[in-house]
Amino acid sequence: MLIGEVARRSGVSARMLRHYESLGLVRPSGRTGSGYREYSGEDVRRIFHIESLRAVGLSLREIGRALDDPGFTPADLVDDLIRRTRERIAAETELLTRLDRVHATGPAGWEDVLQVLAVLRALGSPSAGARQRAALAPVDEVPVEALVEAALDERDPVVAGALRWALARSDGSAALLAEGLGSPVPEVRERAVRSLTELPGDEAVALLRDALAHPDAVVRNRAALALGAQGEAAATPVLVDMIVAGSNDTDAADALSVLAGDAAAADRIASLLVGRIGDGTTKPPARGRLTQALAGIPGATASRALADLVGDADRAVALTATYLLRLRGDG
Structure with a gap:
């Protein structure tokens, strides 16, 4: 042939x-x-x-x-081919992501494209100062997806704060941050919920309500503190759990006092606290923290509970209750 x-x-x-x-x-x-x-x-x-x-x-x-x-023998060569192919796919995926983000900004000309590319490059810079300046760039120059990715990865507290500020000024970040709550990395989940707590709007509030049932206590607790500060009664059970666990218990007690703004709410919260104090599984330190939390709850239910606790077998609880009653003018 x-x-x-x-x-x-x-x-x-x-x-x-x-x-x-x-x-x-x-x-x-x-x-x-x-x-x-x-x-x-x-x-x-x-x-x-x-x-x-x-x-x-x-x-x-x-x-x-x-x-x-x-x-x-082909095994080693095939392994090397797999590695090289994965590296090529990763590089192509990164390029596609970058192009998508440039496209999302709706650039009017090449100057806009170059500006967005510069910001994206700065967000990935090893320099904290460069990353912070990129976070503070005008909103229309920074794709929200890039901001969310940077916020979930950022370890520098100053830069992280700048990124959260930028996210609060951007549209469409809440749902993207909520995806971060499902990360297998605890630090990423914590950054995601912290960013959500600083977002305005009903969508963020709804996502934080969902986060109250999250399996990660850090996520639950941050969501509860933010919602409690906004008067969201759904946060109450988690706030009480925080006091029992001794996890940011002072902040949790402060949030409960905010939620106890009317008589009915105050009585419900006081009843929850009293119920946990009387629970046989609650350990003495937690009973002391729960008793202290009653200080910020107005109303007759809290006062009666403190009066009953004056005779508690736990001397620390009894002394705390006695002191708090005097502060309230009931002792």
Whole structure:
């Protein structure tokens, strides 16, 4: 079979076939009487093998070794191909993400494109100062997806604060931050909920309400403190749990006092606190914190509870209750 016929059947150009021959990858089995290259069926099969190996990313040098070295084992080479392919996919994915973010800003001209690219580059800078300046750039220059990604990754507290401020001025960040609550990394979940607590609007409040049932106590607690400060009664049970656990218990007690703004709410909160004090599983330190929390709850229910606790078997609880009653003018 002459070179033109081989090229037609294989889809490999005659020029490339000659190149393969110069590299020693394919050697025509013979020559015609006129000196033209003549390929056998085995030669053509080898050409197809070469093309198959090229298709999976092997270099011509690697192909030659794979086909001619009797001791060649493909496992290591395949592992290397997998690694290189993953690196290429990661690079292409990063490029696609960057292009999507540029497109989302609706650039009017190349100056806008370059400005957005500069901000994106700065957000990934090793310099904290550069990242902070990028966070403080005008909102229309920073894609919200990039801000969210940066906020969830940021470890520098100053830069993190700037990013949260920027997110609070951006539209569409709440849902993206909520996805961060599902991260397997605790620090990312904490950054996500903290950013949500600083967002304005009903969407953020709704997401924080959902976070009250999150399996991560850090997420639950931050959500409860933020909602309690906004007068959201749904936060009450988690705030009480925080006091029992001794986790930001002073802040939790302050939030409960905010929620106890009317008589009915005050009585409900006092009843919850009293119930936990009387629970046989509640340990003495937690009973003391719960008693202290009654100080910020107005109304008759809290006063009666403190009066009953004056005779408590736990001397620390009894003394705390006595002191608090005097402060309230009930003792």
